Amino acid sequence: MTSQFTDDAELMSDYLSGNESALDDIIKKNIPLVYSAVYFMVGNPHDAEDVVQETFLKLWKHAKKYRKGESFKAWLLTIARNTARDFLRKKKALVFSDFENDDGDNFLTDTLADKEPLADEIFGRQENKKMLEDVLAKLPFAQREVIIMRYSSNLTFEEIGKIVGRPLDTVKSQHRRALLQIKKYLAPNYEV
């Protein structure tokens, strides 16, 4: 029986050396992390469940591709993110605004001179979780995933950059733009 605090990377090498039950521990331990991230990416619990199942199925199928030493959390979230993105693409739910490209870059907001707001300033005042979910759903996928990975999965910008395959500066500017967008969306309801 593995300890609750056993490192995920250790559990992975246990699994790869033939201990089948280590995979159960990995799944049990990481379901909350993946579910939270995927939930906000796809926007509803039913689809989130499907994507989580698909994510862990891919983890099982591609377990041998995990390299010892790399961040397990980042590796798992890369699978989750790609699965969610494929899912939304199949559902044709990846909608971009007229001003945005596939990465969510928006040349209008790029020129905004607003100071970057603090996430806690924005999210901290929200009592209504549903409203925040609606606001997140309005963001382009590329910005939404940065916010989710930063605040829900507690990843650094460097880690996010590796997962989404974009340069650090792009990730940072997408983060900034996302916060500004959220602030703008919430402005009619709250004085932020």
Added chain:
Amino acid sequence: MDKTKDILTVAPPENLYFAVISRIGSEKKKIAIRSIISTGVVILLSVFAFVEAFFVMLGSLARSGFYNYFSLIFSDGFALASSWKDFVFSLVESFSFFEFFILLSLVFVVLVSIRLIVKNMKIFYATARTA
């Protein structure tokens, strides 16, 4: 950032873990069934090929005179002992090594396939129990 994390954290449904395990289980089962079927076909083909190769080898041994040399073992032991080097050389020369190698390869394929089938049967029954 804790408040933000709280807001952006959603608890998964209780049955999600079991749904994931059972999804992986049914995928394992599917792969095991596919593997059992394809390995079964390989075994069947290998057995047919073995029988065919066996008769080809018998024919080849008969043509090369291997049986005649071999039967000397049971006739004149003293003559053989005196020229055992020539006898061994004749046996080796008339033996159908190529056909024998084919036969051995087929036996190897069948044994590996049986091992694979047993392994997949185990997976199939284990996943059938947990599903």
